[in-house]
Amino acid sequence: MIRILSYNEMNRADIFQRSTVPTGVEDTVSRIIQQVKEQKDSALLDYCTQFDGGAPERLEVSEEEIRQAFESTDPQFIKVLKKASDNITSFHSCQIRNSFIQNKSSGIVVGQKIVPLDRVGLYVPGGTAAYPSSVLMNCIPAKIAGVKEIIMVTPGKNGTVPPAILSAAKIAGVHRIFKVGGAQAVAALAYGTETIPKVDKIVGPGNAFVAEAKKQVFGSVDIDMIAGPSEILIIADQSCQAGQVAADMLSQAEHDKMASAVLVTDSPRLAESVRSELERQLSVLPREEIARSSIENNGKIIVAPNLETAIDIANEIAPEHLELCVDNPFDYLDRIRHAGSVFLGKNCPEALGDYMAGPNHTLPTSGTARFSSPLSVDDFVKKYQYTYYTKAALSAAADDIIYFAEQEGLSAHARSVSVRLAEDLEDGKDGMG
Amino acid sequence: MIRILSYNEMNRADIFQRSTVPTGVEDTVSRIIQQVKEQKDSALLDYCTQFDGGAPERLEVSEEEIRQAFESTDPQFIKVLKKASDNITSFHSCQIRNSFIQNKSSGIVVGQKIVPLDRVGLYVPGGTAAYPSSVLMNCIPAKIAGVKEIIMVTPGKNGTVPPAILSAAKIAGVHRIFKVGGAQAVAALAYGTETIPKVDKIVGPGNAFVAEAKKQVFGSVDIDMIAGPSEILIIADQSCQAGQVAADMLSQAEHDKMASAVLVTDSPRLAESVRSELERQLSVLPREEIARSSIENNGKIIVAPNLETAIDIANEIAPEHLELCVDNPFDYLDRIRHAGSVFLGKNCPEALGDYMAGPNHTLPTSGTARFSSPLSVDDFVKKYQYTYYTKAALSAAADDIIYFAEQEGLSAHARSVSVRLAEDLEDGKDGMG
Numbered sequence: 001m002i003r004i005l006s007y008n009e010m011n012r013a014d015i016f017q018r019s020t021v022p023t024g025v026e027d028t029v030s031r032i033i034q035q036v037k038e039q040k041d042s043a044l045l046d047y048c049t050q051f052d053g054g055a056p057e058r059l060e061v062s063e064e065e066i067r068q069a070f071e072s073t074d075p076q077f078i079k080v081l082k083k084a085s086d087n088i089t090s091f092h093s094c095q096i097r098n099s100f101i102q103n104k105s106s107g108i109v110v111g112q113k114i115v116p117l118d119r120v121g122l123y124v125p126g127g128t129a130a131y132p133s134s135v136l137m138n139c140i141p142a143k144i145a146g147v148k149e150i151i152m153v154t155p156g157k158n159g160t161v162p163p164a165i166l167s168a169a170k171i172a173g174v175h176r177i178f179k180v181g182g183a184q185a186v187a188a189l190a191y192g193t194e195t196i197p198k199v200d201k202i203v204g205p206g207n208a209f210v211a212e213a214k215k216q217v218f219g220s221v222d223i224d225m226i227a228g229p230s231e232i233l234i235i236a237d238q239s240c241q242a243g244q245v246a247a248d249m250l251s252q253a254e255h256d257k258m259a260s261a262v263l264v265t266d267s268p269r270l271a272e273s274v275r276s277e278l279e280r281q282l283s284v285l286p287r288e289e290i291a292r293s294s295i296e297n298n299g300k301i302i303v304a305p306n307l308e309t310a311i312d313i314a315n316e317i318a319p320e321h322l323e324l325c326v327d328n329p330f331d332y333l334d335r336i337r338h339a340g341s342v343f344l345g346k347n348c349p350e351a352l353g354d355y356m357a358g359p360n361h362t363l364p365t366s367g368t369a370r371f372s373s374p375l376s377v378d379d380f381v382k383k384y385q386y387t388y389y390t391k392a393a394l395s396a397a398a399d400d401i402i403y404f405a406e407q408e409g410l411s412a413h414a415r416s417v418s419v420r421l422a423e424d425l426e427d428g429k430d431g432m433g
Numbered sequence: 434m435i436r437i438l439s440y441n442e443m444n445r446a447d448i449f450q451r452s453t454v455p456t457g458v459e460d461t462v463s464r465i466i467q468q469v470k471e472q473k474d475s476a477l478l479d480y481c482t483q484f485d486g487g488a489p490e491r492l493e494v495s496e497e498e499i500r501q502a503f504e505s506t507d508p509q510f511i512k513v514l515k516k517a518s519d520n521i522t523s524f525h526s527c528q529i530r531n532s533f534i535q536n537k538s539s540g541i542v543v544g545q546k547i548v549p550l551d552r553v554g555l556y557v558p559g560g561t562a563a564y565p566s567s568v569l570m571n572c573i574p575a576k577i578a579g580v581k582e583i584i585m586v587t588p589g590k591n592g593t594v595p596p597a598i599l600s601a602a603k604i605a606g607v608h609r610i611f612k613v614g615g616a617q618a619v620a621a622l623a624y625g626t627e628t629i630p631k632v633d634k635i636v637g638p639g640n641a642f643v644a645e646a647k648k649q650v651f652g653s654v655d656i657d658m659i660a661g662p663s664e665i666l667i668i669a670d671q672s673c674q675a676g677q678v679a680a681d682m683l684s685q686a687e688h689d690k691m692a693s694a695v696l697v698t699d700s701p702r703l704a705e706s707v708r709s710e711l712e713r714q715l716s717v718l719p720r721e722e723i724a725r726s727s728i729e730n731n732g733k734i735i736v737a738p739n740l741e742t743a744i745d746i747a748n749e750i751a752p753e754h755l756e757l758c759v760d761n762p763f764d765y766l767d768r769i770r771h772a773g774s775v776f777l778g779k780n781c782p783e784a785l786g787d788y789m790a791g792p793n794h795t796l797p798t799s800g801t802a803r804f805s806s807p808l809s810v811d812d813f814v815k816k817y818q819y820t821y822y823t824k825a826a827l828s829a830a831a832d833d834i835i836y837f838a839e840q841e842g843l844s845a846h847a848r849s850v851s852v853r854l855a856e857d858l859e860d861g862k863d864g865m866g
Contacts, residue, residue: 077837094535095545102523102524102791109777112528112792113766117803118770118803131841219801222801222804247845247848248849251843251845254844281848285848286842286844287844291845329821330821336817337548340817341817341818342817342818342820343820344820345821346853348820348827349849349853351834351846351847352820352827352830356830357541357543358820370551371550371633371815372815373817374818382803382804382805383807384769384802384806384807385773385774385793386766386774386776386792387777387785387786388762388776388778388781391779391780393780394780394781394785397785397789400517400789401784401785403513404510404513407510408564408565409720410688410720411687411718412683413684413687413787415683416680416681417784419677419680420677
């Protein structure tokens with residue numbers, strides 16, 4: 001069963017599972033990428049035949065297919081998708097940034113411009129991992145950023161894509177959808193084919209082949225992140241109900257066998273109760289096999305001397321999801337430094353954030369929350385700077401620039417300034433003015 | 434001499450030089466990293482003996498050494514460094530972002546918090562590439578972001594660091610400085626040694642070994658970017674003075690032989706004049722050999738049908754530096770989408786931005802400005818989200834979340850919500866409340 005560890009017994013270095021790339025994946029993926037670079041569409045169609053039960057007539061999903069999918073989706077689900085989409089839109093709209101311009105002194109203007117990416121690719125997994133919520137979470141921030149063209153790729157099964165996925169894509173505002181998955185889809189987005197346009201950034205989850213492909217094309221295009229196994233750290237005090245804490249741990253554990261659910265509590269009694277609850281609830285879970293494997297291999301219950309120490313542990317570990325199941329959770333918000341998404345109080349199971357609350361569910365894993373952030377509008381814009389000086393302003397700064405350049409031994413730098421200070425006539429003979 | 438190409442002759446794919454990793458670097462670097470991981474400080478001292486003319490008595494630069502360096506630096510240079518620092522601080526302060534909190538409806542709070550990184554490592558190259566301007570440009574944004582500890586590493590030469598570098602570090606607000614360079618310094622920052630603390634992110638330029646080391650430790654820590662050779666694209670109309678345009682191209686070319694300077698103009702006459710000017714100016718340049726090699730191998734002059742096409746070319750190529758040497762340059766600002774740093778008008782040589790204007794000089798190269806940005810305060814903070822629902826708010830949203838979770842086949846997700854709706858008494862028997 002799950003282990004209960006004291007604070008001193010825990011090994012912070014391996015509190016969560018890390019992903020490793022299975023043998024052979026690297027080579028297979030680099031072969032696939034080469035193939036797609038050379039043979040483009042014809043390589044894609046070959047892979048569809050090999051992996052997706054046959055090549056589709058057209059790689060691109062037609063307007064008609066989307067309309068039919070939308071009509072065949074349960075209207076109740078359409079309503080829920082729209083509500084989720086509204087909440088995600090509302091939250092992410094707060095992330096929009098303005099360009100700035102600074103006009104410090106006469107004749108000097110500097111500024112920073114925020115520009116949306118031109119074209120973004122969104123990978124959507126097929127099979128059992130086909131999550132319409134992921135389509136919303138990855139597409140809506142790009143839409144809000146102002147990306148001109150959002151291209152979705154997802155494997156067709158015998159030429160068709162699940163209606164729920166197409167409906168989510170329609171609601172989220174995807175521009176074009178192609179029936180292709182795996183490393184070959186990532187390669188197509190990175191380098192372009194006759195049918196699929198080259199994008200500037202690729203986002204979205206996927207299996208080991210997709211993750212490796214994203215890693216290999218990174219540099220030619222940008223990518224969001226290579227997600228490791230999903231994790232949750234739950235801090236719960238003695239006032240919590242063990243049944244609720246256990247349910248939250250299991251919601252993480254049912255994702256896959258590599259997922260990790262860890263409880264840190266200051267109550268040895270709660271630790272024991274959660275252990276029993278886990279056993280009780282596991283036995284009635286439809287995905288028991290997956291969840292049990294995750295809990296037994298990766299689950300941990302840690303008893304900390306107090307809540308402050310529990311939060312210190314969270315900051316060191318920087319979990320993807322952090323639940324703070326305590327009374328008055330806002331009292332502790334300022335102490336929390338490193339986490340992906342934080343769920344405050346006893347009424348905020350992680351599932352709320354997976355679907356409905358509005359914050360993103362694509363989050364930094366494996367401790368990378370120490371330096372990286374949830375997917376956001378920022379991931380779909382970039383910035384450039386600009387500088388404008390009048391001749392008088394340049395003249396005033398010239399001595400300093402020339403001096404600095406000479407100190408660094410870069411006399412052509414210095415000369416590019418001094419040449420502008422010379423009388424116009426003198427240089428005019430060489431120019432056109 | 435430099436080639437003049439028509440718009441139709443240009444090959445957009447290879448307008449600038451790309452960097453390649455020299456053979457053997459990858460293996461050498463991975464050996465060095467392993468060595469530092471295992472033997473820590475003692476490995477660092479060995480490498481100092483091997484490469485830096487001897488192991489220093491202490492790896493860390495003392496307060497006294499910094500004081501002495503500051504006093505031995507030309508007061509004129511201190512003044513210029515401080516002016517540059519003021520301008521950089523002023524510009525980057527506009528990049529500070531606020532956290533936000535959203536309180537849409539009763540009982541629901543969502544928000545995004547901006548948190549500075551805990552500890553950052555700044556690599557500063559030694560030798561001829563020791564640029565105090567780089568120290569300012571890399572450190573000041575981290576300082577403004579609120580990073581608690583900024584650690585600088587730089588190779589000592591026989592145990593000493595150039596006074597100008599130490600003075601720049603003092604002015605910029607570096608917290609600790611260590612005399613170690615190369616891949617071994619990057620490894621020390623990424624994994625920590627007895628003396629050098631592990632950081633969360635490594636920034637700063639370096640040679641091929643440093644770049645490769647950053648690539649290899651990426652994931653364990655964050656890195657800024659792997660910079661390719663430096664580039665400039667100059668758009669100049671017929672009213673420009675050829676001598677000024679040529680001087681700007683040469684200020685880029687003198688950096689190193691791999692640097693690229695490209696002119697795009699709508700005036701065939703200016704193209705010819707710049708070509709002659711380049712020859713004339715090259716012959717009097719102290720760094721003639723480097724600049725000539727860059728201009729002859731990588732330099733290009735492209736004649737475009739008009740300025741609009743010239744800007745289209747710039748957007749496709751996404752140059753690191755873009756000069757827009759035209760009258761009324763602000764008329765065109767909205768058309769510019771992809772570049773690192775833009776210099777507007779005829780009085781803005783790139784050198785202005787390298788030292789004094791305030792915008793950063795660490796910029797995306799090799800076309801990555803299509804999706805990445807100049808170094809900024811954003812690189813030294815990260816975000817996390819938080820969600821708070823009251824029990825009433827959760828109850829109101831419960832049906833939708835449960836429905837969505839069931840659609841995705843994740844019943845433990847659904848259960849984590851429903852378990853909270855049950856009468857307290859019912860679940861209370863398992864808990865502590």
